[in-house]
Amino acid sequence: MIPLPSALxxxxxxxxxxxxxxxxxxxxxxxxxxxxxxxxxxxxLDLATQRVEALIAAHPNFRLAHLIRGDLLLxxxxxxxxxxxxxxxxxxxxxxDLRAEALLRLRALRDRPNADQVPRYVLQLTAEQKHALxxxxxxxxxxLFENVAGRAQYVADYYVTLGKxxxxxxxxxxxxxxxxxxxxxxxxxxxxxxxxxxxxxxxxNYPNAWDKHMGRNGHGIWLHGTPSDTYSRPPRASDGCIxxxxxxxxxxxxxxxxxxxxxxIADEIDWVDAATLEEERKGLAQAFESWRADWESRDxxxxxxxxxxxxxxxxxxxxxxxxxxxxxxxxxKSWIKVATSRVSMLQxxxxxxxxxxxxxxxxxxNLSNMMRKRQYWIQDGGAWRILYEGSE
Amino acid sequence: xxxxxDPRLARAxxxxxxxxLSFAVRxxxxxxxxxxxxxxxxxxxxxRVNKILSAKPKDPQxxxxxxxxxxxxxxxxxxxxxxxGLTKDYPDLPEPYNNLAxxxxxxxxxxxARGALEQSIRTHPSYATAYENLGDVYAKLASQxxxxxxxxxxxxxxxxxxxxxxxxxxxxxxxxxxxAAPAAAATPAPVPVPAPAPAATPAPxxxxxxxxxxxxxxxxxxxxxxxxxxxxxxxAGGGDVVDTVRAWAKAxxxxxxxxxxxxxxxxxxxxxxxxxxxxxxxxxxxxxxPKSITVTVDAPKVSLTGDSQARVTFRQGYSSDVIKAANxxxxxxxxxxxxxxxxxxxxxxx
Numbered sequence: 001m002i003p004l005p006s007a008l009x010x011x012x013x014x015x016x017x018x019x020x021x022x023x024x025x026x027x028x029x030x031x032x033x034x035x036x037x038x039x040x041x042x043x044x045l046d047l048a049t050q051r052v053e054a055l056i057a058a059h060p061n062f063r064l065a066h067l068i069r070g071d072l073l074l075x076x077x078x079x080x081x082x083x084x085x086x087x088x089x090x091x092x093x094x095x096x097d098l099r100a101e102a103l104l105r106l107r108a109l110r111d112r113p114n115a116d117q118v119p120r121y122v123l124q125l126t127a128e129q130k131h132a133l134x135x136x137x138x139x140x141x142x143x144l145f146e147n148v149a150g151r152a153q154y155v156a157d158y159y160v161t162l163g164k165x166x167x168x169x170x171x172x173x174x175x176x177x178x179x180x181x182x183x184x185x186x187x188x189x190x191x192x193x194x195x196x197x198x199x200x201x202x203x204x205n206y207p208n209a210w211d212k213h214m215g216r217n218g219h220g221i222w223l224h225g226t227p228s229d230t231y232s233r234p235p236r237a238s239d240g241c242i243x244x245x246x247x248x249x250x251x252x253x254x255x256x257x258x259x260x261x262x263x264x265i266a267d268e269i270d271w272v273d274a275a276t277l278e279e280e281r282k283g284l285a286q287a288f289e290s291w292r293a294d295w296e297s298r299d300x301x302x303x304x305x306x307x308x309x310x311x312x313x314x315x316x317x318x319x320x321x322x323x324x325x326x327x328x329x330x331x332x333k334s335w336i337k338v339a340t341s342r343v344s345m346l347q348x349x350x351x352x353x354x355x356x357x358x359x360x361x362x363x364x365x366n367l368s369n370m371m372r373k374r375q376y377w378i379q380d381g382g383a384w385r386i387l388y389e390g391s392e
Numbered sequence: 393x394x395x396x397x398d399p400r401l402a403r404a405x406x407x408x409x410x411x412x413l414s415f416a417v418r419x420x421x422x423x424x425x426x427x428x429x430x431x432x433x434x435x436x437x438x439x440r441v442n443k444i445l446s447a448k449p450k451d452p453q454x455x456x457x458x459x460x461x462x463x464x465x466x467x468x469x470x471x472x473x474x475x476x477g478l479t480k481d482y483p484d485l486p487e488p489y490n491n492l493a494x495x496x497x498x499x500x501x502x503x504x505a506r507g508a509l510e511q512s513i514r515t516h517p518s519y520a521t522a523y524e525n526l527g528d529v530y531a532k533l534a535s536q537x538x539x540x541x542x543x544x545x546x547x548x549x550x551x552x553x554x555x556x557x558x559x560x561x562x563x564x565x566x567x568x569x570x571x572a573a574p575a576a577a578a579t580p581a582p583v584p585v586p587a588p589a590p591a592a593t594p595a596p597x598x599x600x601x602x603x604x605x606x607x608x609x610x611x612x613x614x615x616x617x618x619x620x621x622x623x624x625x626x627x628a629g630g631g632d633v634v635d636t637v638r639a640w641a642k643a644x645x646x647x648x649x650x651x652x653x654x655x656x657x658x659x660x661x662x663x664x665x666x667x668x669x670x671x672x673x674x675x676x677x678x679x680x681x682p683k684s685i686t687v688t689v690d691a692p693k694v695s696l697t698g699d700s701q702a703r704v705t706f707r708q709g710y711s712s713d714v715i716k717a718a719n720x721x722x723x724x725x726x727x728x729x730x731x732x733x734x735x736x737x738x739x740x741x742x
Binding site: 063064065066067069070071073074076077078079084085086087090094095098229230 | 526527528531535536538540541543544713
């Protein structure tokens with residue numbers, strides 16, 4: 001073989017420095033990418049080239065792989081100045097997009113989720129909710145969790161493209177991705193879509209009740225795939241949608257349950273110890289149970305202790321109106337039975353409240369009904385209290 | 393049409409006269425053919441070469457020249473065939489691989505060009521033209537990869553024509569001789585005699601008065617940075633020859649181009665037969681270009697012929713931030729001028 005010119009070693013050092021150490025626990029093309037980088041770090045550019053070529057053979061439209069291959073080839077001609085050492089004539093943003101994607105993918109390869117930690121958003125899932133999706137916007141990453149006895153257990157994570165203008169969508173056309181707790185509302189198969197959406201699409205319920213309450217508008221926020229000419233898109237490129245590589249969308253799609261699967265979009269996932277989160281969940285579950293029991297007791301004063309001073313109902317009742325109405329209603333009853341089931345508890349990113357959704361089976365001496373309810377619970381003066389209550 | 397090399401890469405192409413060097417019998421014919429080719433008279437050149445080949449169908453020099461003629465005529469198919477044939481019959485010659493690569497590259501077949509150039513370098517690790525061509529091929533392949541990465545098409549026609557077609561079957565940068573390694577079947581060629589310089593070679597005797605500084609004699613235009621070692625009085629057994637070689641290597645490694653050039657005698661026979669000025673220009677460029685150079689001299693063997701002629705053979709290691717070449721055997725013929733050993737000839741091999 002040709003002796004490895006020292007220029008390559010310099011280049012290898014530059015690439016390795018840029019990428020830092022990436023571990024090989026990821027799946028699919030990212031695992032292959034990781035293998036390429038390991039070879040670069042080990043200063044084995046022949047192996048790196050071989051691996052990147054295998055990666056390209058498997059994913060011919062993986063543009064980032066082509067960029068790295070370009071660098072590996074150019075390094076044999078002259079020392080590299082930078083990662084993605086494309087000619088100066090190339091518009092800067094074109095290569096910056098790929099550099100950004102590289103950094104994000106590699107950071108994700110390096111910073112694997114800790115087995116003892118969970119995102120603090122998923123306190124409790126209902127038994128039917130088999131999975132939950134949590135998006136870390138800063139890392140351009142979607143994490144897939146499995147429901148194990150109501151708790152989130154990490155399964156996989158995927159690179160995603162988000163809105164051109166970042167997150168916190170408020171207006172139609174602002175090209176931002178919303179932050180919040182959503183769920184998948186539909187499944188649009190590939191056949192019903194143009195090539196632009198790739199393998200399919202899963203719309204989510206933006207704007208949700210909280211968004212509407214906050215006066216946010218816009219619509220059509222989907223999880224969807226990539227067009228056939230590219231394996232992935234830059235980290236910030238969509239009009240607000242969450243875009244995955246087609247194979248990843250298909251993998252995620254296999255876990256999605258329409259109307260059930262939560263999609264939580266956060267700025268940066270707040271990872272907490274599973275044990276800490278379990279404590280928090282227990283505290284909230286106790287408060288929730290206490291609220292139910294106090295309602296059954298028909299002691300309206302005890303029942304109303306569970307409501308926050310800033311409470312609102314979906315009928316726009318404030319706490320005073322609500323209290324007055326509850327006292328009147330409860331006074332006319334000789335007994336009340338309240339059963340709750342299918343309870344999910346999801347912390348709302350950026351907000352202080354936890355969304356608690358449940359089936360409520362209400363029976364009383366003069367009225368019975370069943371409904372799906374939603375409450376926002378906050379920590380208020382050292383206790384969990386209800387900020388909002390309404391039907392779902 | 394294969395573009396003629398760009399000047400930077402064309403050094404090896406200036407070696408016209410050397411074509412004749414080892415086959416005296418047909419030297420004139422070959423030389424004539426070569427001249428005709430350079431004059432652009434392809435048809436006449438071809439006739440002359442065919443005449444040689446009718447007598448000696450396997451002759452590598454003539455076949456190589458024929459390949460060149462075809463290449464310059466734009467007949468890449470036949471040129472490819474000839475160069476391919478030469479790589480099979482003479483797998484140790486780097487030039488046919490190089491020229492094959494140039495043709496492949498001109499057709500946009502950069503992967504094949506790369507393969508051929510890597511072969512060329514495998515046979516001659518210090519073959520600078522192939523390295524430079526390979527560098528260009530890698531850059532081109534990189535550019536194609538970047539195009540795919542960025543989903544753009546930056547293909548510019550000009551870039552295709554950058555590679556240097558080697559015009560002479562001579563070997564590496566220091567003039568490896570073609571006849572050194574013909575394949576088994578071929579007639580063993582006579583041992584190459586150091587190339588007789590073209591007509592214009594200055595007389596071998598230095599005419600300057602004894603006290604004229606040697607450096608000035610070599611290169612009057614340059615200030616004389618006086619190489620580190622003193623004009624050694626005399627050391628027994630060629631020790632001062634070895635000192636000179638080491639000092640030469642040191643100046644080279646230090647990228648002290650003037651100091652380095654000062655080790656060459658006024659009548660130094662440039663390896664490609666090019667003019668002293670062209671040769672110096674080339675060396676200056678090659679030595680200045682890398683950021684760092686390492687040159688090692690191992691196991692020097694000196695033989696003295698008389699008081700003022702020496703021949704030293706050693707293992708030369710060369711690496712720079714751009715290239716790491718495998719060790720090569722280098723031979724220097726030195727002459728003593730005014731008490732200093734100066735290099736008259738430099739070549740790869742014994």
